[in-house]
Amino acid sequence: MKPMFKKTALTLALTTALTINTPVWADLNAADYAPSPDETLDLKLNDGSIAKTCTFADMSTSAFNKYVNALCSAAIVIGYSESGKRVYKPDQFATLAELLKVVHFTNNYDDTVARCVATKNSANWYQCHLDFAKTQGVWDSGSLVYPNGSPLRGEAMRYATKLYFGQSFVKPLDAANFLAQRGIINPQSNEAGYRLFDKITRGEMAKIAVHAAAVAGKKVPYGIVDYPPAAAADIPTSTVPTTATGSTLGQQIVNKAKTQVGSKKSPWVDRINTYCLRFVRMMFSKPATYPSAFGLCQAFQNAGKLRVGPVAGGAVCYSKSAGNKNQGHIAIATGTGTEIGVTSLAYGVTEKPVMSQGYYMGTISPEDFVTYYPR
Structure with missing residues (x-):
């Protein structure tokens, strides 16, 4: 060698x-040589416990389960611990900070780690995502002031087309049609069908991000937390058969x-x-x-x-x-x-x-x- x-x-x-x-x-x-002082730090839930799996009590019957599982396995989202149960809350509206984090990590994992590693476990973890979003020319400066605000589906789609595919659209409808043509979302005939002015949920956010990343050929390190998705694992390339x-x-x-x-x-x-x-x-x-x-x-x-x-x-x-x-x-x-x-x-x-x-x-x-x- x-x-x-x-x-x-x-x-x-x-x-x-x-x-x-x-x-x-x-x-x-x-x-x-600088070993991490706590390899589980990124995987700690709100109650202090460590996320060891990607099983959520409220996801088994959800249509978004496989997408949330994929994001979780890459340690991009880990959910919450409430009353002794691990939950994700797929029907809850996503915040702008959450959406930016998910899109940034699934679009360019290495670059996002490099930009955000210094503040990833601090109270202002979202600032590096807001700063990067400002450079992309999609969000108006007013909306980026409120990281806890809930972005619209149309806004999320415009940002997805810009980051994953390098395509800029002024009209959300054009962005939606672009994603639909690639099988990322279901095709609709008009703005109302796409619900472009509805707030995006955490489940919808997961589906668009994971699906767009796969279509665009982005590398996501699935398997950091739990087993990687069987059909979409980049690192490691496959699970080890325990038999x-x-x-x-x-x-x-x-x-x-x-x-x-x-x-x-x-x-x-x-x-x-x-x-x-x-x-x-x-x-x-x-x-x-x-x-x-x-x-x-x-x-x-x-x-x-x-x-x-x-x-x-x-x-x-x-x-x-x-x-x-x-x-x-x-x-x-x-x-x-x-x-x-x-x-x-x-x-x-x-x-x-x-x-x-x-x-x-x-x-x-x-x-x-x-x-x-x-x-």
Whole structure:
């Protein structure tokens, strides 16, 4: 395999350390390795619990279920927790802030992450979306002052045609016909049929966004929260059949991980953090349960499921250290002495030698990862 980076003093030192098996933790670039301090932060509901699935109590009979499920699996929407039930409220009017967030993420996920990562968990998370919308020339400046206002269906359609397809329409009816011609919405004969001056609901918002993104060929990382939609998964490319056993399952995991080597974008890396735990669990199509790699590895260790040898497709665990900002580290073992994981803001997903001494805790076999993964 050709190296993806130039040799530097750091990489030469790392090579030397590996040759003599010095028990130290190191990365391709220790200075820019910044593990997320809480991998589940984006998935916390209003009651503080973590969204581990995309099952909503009020969506099973909704015509918008598959679209909402898709957005949820990409961690774009996660719903609410009310009276102990997870709900989405598909018939509730969407706010302008909600609509902009959904359209922006499904149109260009990586760009939106880069623009909004600094404020994504702050009280003014919506400001980056309002600022970007102002540059698109669709919304009048007055409406963008009210992020909690409810946009009209016609306005949403005009914005969708501009972002997903680069088409600008002054009249909402022209935008609606454009979307209808592409099968994104049902064709109607006039403005009244399209209900262009009705407020758009959260369910309608989800359908237009997911369907338009698919037709326009946009890349959305489905599977961050729950299993990705069977017919629309970009990352990972497919779910792992839990019926596979032994070397079959392990090799499936390795093959899947290898397709991501060299990827320097979200959901593995943003401008602030790397997400090694997210990478590993998504290779197995598992939901977020622990905020750090060390937390998950320790859970398997306590259950007696941390093996010594890095078997193919297994999850290689490292304990806390200064090199991983005391978050621990986890990667996928290839079975040939290397591991694939997220180790650098600059290099993203990399393949490098397993460090079997020092902070190495052990390896979770692929079968145990599937069977005993905490829910």
